[in-house]
Amino acid sequence: METFPIRFITDPGLFPLCRALRMLGFDALNRSNLKSSDVIEIAIEERRVWIRTNPEELNLQYGIRYFLVSSWEVPGQLEELDRQFSLKFLADPFSRCLKDNALLRLVPREVVLNRAPENILKSHDRFYECLVCGRVYWQGSHLKRMAKRLAEWGWIIKMTNGK
Ligand SMILES: [Zn+2]
Structure with missing residues (x-):
């Protein structure tokens, strides 16, 4: 170990x-x-x-x-x-920024107001922010596509923390 x-x-x-x-x-x-x-x-x-x-x-x-x-x-x-x-x-899927490898943190909607499309802000309440590049992630289609790809590869992904 x-x-x-x-x-x-x-x-x-x-x-x-x-x-x-x-x-x-x-x-x-x-x-x-x-x-x-x-x-x-x-x-x-x-x-x-x-x-x-x-x-x-x-x-x-x-x-x-x-x-x-x-x-x-x-x-x-x-x-x-x-x-x-x-x-x-x-594995702890989707806990890291894909761009720069930094850890993401869960942030309230107020923090990402200007950084996500309005319809996303309305329909989601969990957002993840990269503290290095400021990129915002949410449980949208992109993340679901990645989860699907991982599943196709034989990786069972548990979406923890509501991700
Ligand atoms: Zn980043």
């Missing part, structure tokens, strides 16, 4: 996986164009599992945990990760 929340950093080609991990509530960074030395530093300092696709590029370094995915598709990659880290047990 992990004694701290599991965190990840993914290689650039794995951005779809990175987003899926955020969707499931996991702390996941994408490497983007960071140099290997910077990724190594982040992985060690923040105790992130470095998810990669190419075994030949594994420059094994003390203190880093690597995870090599072999599937080319997100559902298969998630299954591989689940087998290793019990992600289905740890």
